Amino acid sequence: MHEEIAAQLVGSEVDYFAGAGSMFFSNRKDGYNYLDSLTSKGFNIDTVELSSEVHFPQKYGYLLAPDAMPKMVEGRGDFLPRATRQAIEYLSQDPDGFFLMVEGSQIDWGGHENNSEYLISELIDFDQAIGVGLDFAEKDQNTLVIVTADHETGGFTLSARIIQSADTSMMGMESDYDSISPTFSTGGHSATLIPVFAWGPGSDEFSGIYQNTAIFDKMMSAVNSPQ
Ligand SMILES: [Zn+2]
Structure with missing residues (x-):
């Protein structure tokens, strides 16, 4: 593949x-x-x-x-936000405008491994890259930024940590709602609804719930709509 x-x-x-x-x-x-x-x-x-x-x-x-590329936890550093910045610097020289796709690809791999440290560090790195895109869009005022995923991986949930109950009448375990325990339900992809965030001209088109394939049509109509 x-x-x-x-x-x-x-x-x-x-x-x-x-x-x-x-x-x-x-x-x-x-x-x-x-x-x-x-x-x-x-x-x-x-x-x-x-x-x-x-x-x-x-x-x-x-x-x-x-x-x-190495994982964030193994020292990838700022490659993704830096490459995003360079790509924008390069593509914004094109007077016809541009389309850029940036993927935080190892978020998925952390999910497959059911490894919350891996997943979260990759997500934070991707967040940095999003910041680079939004900074440009804010300055440019004619750029649409869309942030989404093709699917969720791992059935990742921030659930309450399970602790031994202090109340002896409770017999056993209870949820500690003061602390978070990242949990997974699968080693594969899930059908969890995924968010779509959009900022800039045409962003209104991306609200609501729709098929993932609709993203393509929405992007095309944003690109083809008169400025
Ligand atoms: Zn995957």
């Missing part, structure tokens, strides 16, 4: 991307070297670090690890 996504990226009209997974481009079962293909499509490819300057309309691709 990863190799397929790499192939789709090469065939797409993306101008900038930053992340990891260089092995899915250059160490493939089909023998293609898609890093070479990207270079011949005009991309500046870097597998070490984000470059200090980006100039539109040159193209940039960053694949900063062979497989996955």
